[in-house]
Amino acid sequence: MFNLIRRDVILQKRQMLIFIPFITFFIIMDAHPALTFLVASIFIPFNAFAYDEKVETNILLNSLPYTRKEIIASRYIGAMIYMILAIGVTSLELFLFGIPFRLTDIAVACCLFLLFSAFTFPLFYIFKPGYIYSVVLISFLLLAGIGPPIVIFLMDNITVVADFIINLSTTVMYMGSAVIIIFLYTASWGITTYIYQRKAL
Amino acid sequence: MEHVVELENVTKNFKDFSVNNINLQVKKGFVTGFIGANGAGKTTTIKLMMNLLKPDAGEVKVFGMDYKTHEKAMKERMGFVYDGNVFFEGLNLLDIKRIVGPSYKQWDDKLFYQYMEQFELPLKKAIKTFSKGMQMKASLAIALSHHAELIIMDEPTAGLDPIFRRELLDLLQELMVDGNRTIFFSTHMTTDLNRIADYLAFINRGELIFNQSIHDIAENYALVKGRMDLLDRDTEKALIRVHRAPTGFEALTGNVQQAKKIFGDSVVIEQASLEDIMVYMKEGVQRV
Incomplete structure (x- = not known):
């Protein structure tokens, strides 16, 4: 299983070389640290799908002594491991550039990354190869474009919800979001396993 | 006689094609050729054997075990050579070995390098630059490097030139000297079979017509x-x-x-x- 997670490093040797310049670009462009953490986290796990969506890769992995459950588990566990590593590297770089960041930035980036992963990972196993990238890209742009206005609209109009959220203490809010995100990520993991186990290769 | 692969009443339906009620036993220690025209169901049957497809009905057993409970133990002992390249095409064989090798408990690095030399395969060239024959050899080397007892091959000779094809068939024959090994390979070229197959399974339109020894076929x-x-x-x-x-x-x-x-x-x-x-x-x- 560890071997399955490790294969992303072997596969993405070349992409790794542009990882640092990629983050540096965001830092130089003065992006919000939370955004920098987020894109850094997304880098490896989503690049990996460029390989994993291919039919041949699935035939190979399934012909090796792995179960389908393990193949999916390696994706979800791997995403978390690479997220942690990416955050480590990014923190170091931000520190070297002398840019201040807070733990909250990291927390927000982690939450958004896990949330985004929870929603998109199953799509890679539902849609046919070739379509997925566009689906994910479009949904990302849609979410980024439409998401905030919807939230603002809801906040303005449904005062009960807004009041409830505003009245929550910071700790409760963080804990609450963490619980919800962990739940969604686990549920997504379960759903993807279910889909993959029934998939014809 | 011991059976390495047993398909019992296996049925798999697709929208416009199906394999029906396949009963097939692959005997241990022999080469079984699997013939049929294009589209007869050879690849589907092989995918069912490899658990890439799950049967709608019936049972698939390899080494007497089933995929529900012993998937990993079964695949540890199986090697595969597919029609097309399934290895990450941008990688070289050294990196592929780094990914594939550790997944097998029985992986033998020394043996792997030995086959690389014997097959004259370059370790540091991307696999997409390989010819069809080289890709075939690479797959075979990987299957052999983990001491696979059962090697399943889907059209290994398709697209090979005649000289290379004969070389591959000779190689397979050499491998069979080890009496523990079983080879199951599909082909639509009957000339391959006369050379090395001990048994022949014939599939037509999704139905297994016969599975007999070459000797019996010649007699009947x-x-x-x-x-x-x-x-x-x-x-x-x-x-x-x-x-x-x-x-x-x-x-x-x-x-x-x-x-x-x-x-x-x-x-x-x-x-x-x-x-x-x-x-x-x-x-x-x-x-x-």
Whole structure:
């Protein structure tokens, strides 16, 4: 299983070389640290799908002594491991550039990354190869474009919800979001396993 | 005799194609050739054996175990060579070894390098630059490097030039010296089979027509040629399929003894080549 997670490093040797310049670009462009953490986290796990969506890769992995459950588990566990590593590297770089960041930035980036992963990972196993990238890209742009206005609209109009959220203490809010995100990520993991186990290769 | 692979009443349906009620046993220590025309269901059957597809009905067993409970133990002992390249095409063999090797408990690095040398494969060139024959050898080297007891190959000779094809077949023959090894390979080229197969399984339109030793096939199947007036409801019972022409008929029989008894000396009985059998069978078994 560890071997399955490790294969992303072997596969993405070349992409790794542009990882640092990629983050540096965001830092130089003065992006919000939370955004920098987020894109850094997304880098490896989503690049990996460029390989994993291919039919041949699935035939190979399934012909090796792995179960389908393990193949999916390696994706979800791997995403978390690479997220942690990416955050480590990014923190170091931000520190070297002398840019201040807070733990909250990291927390927000982690939450958004896990949330985004929870929603998109199953799509890679539902849609046919070739379509997925566009689906994910479009949904990302849609979410980024439409998401905030919807939230603002809801906040303005449904005062009960807004009041409830505003009245929550910071700790409760963080804990609450963490619980919800962990739940969604686990549920997504379960759903993807279910889909993959029934998939014809 | 011990069976390495057992398919029991396996059925798999697709929108416009299905394999029906396949009962197939692959015998341990032998080479079984799996023939059938393009689209007859060879790849589907192989995918069912590898658990890439799950049967709608029936049971698939390898080494006497089933995929529900022993998937990993089974695949540890299986090697695979597919029609196309399944390895990450941008990687070289060294990196592929780094990914594939650790997944097997029995992986043997020394053996791997030995095969690289024997097959004259470059370790540091991307696999997409390999010719079809080199890709085949690379897959085979990987299958052999983890001491696979059962090697399943889907059309390993397709797209190879004749010299390379013979080289590959010779190589497979060499591998069989180790009596523990079993090879199951599909092909639509009957010439491959005459050289190395001990057993032949023939699939047509999703149905397994027979699975017999080469020896039995040579003994049972034959071409029968004779005058048209010899054919009637009774005599045709000995024939699987008849081709009629104004000058006479030519037919395939699956029971030479019966045909001899019925027709006696009035017909010519010739040995049927595998190709003859395939061509006659492809048209479907005639029900009289």
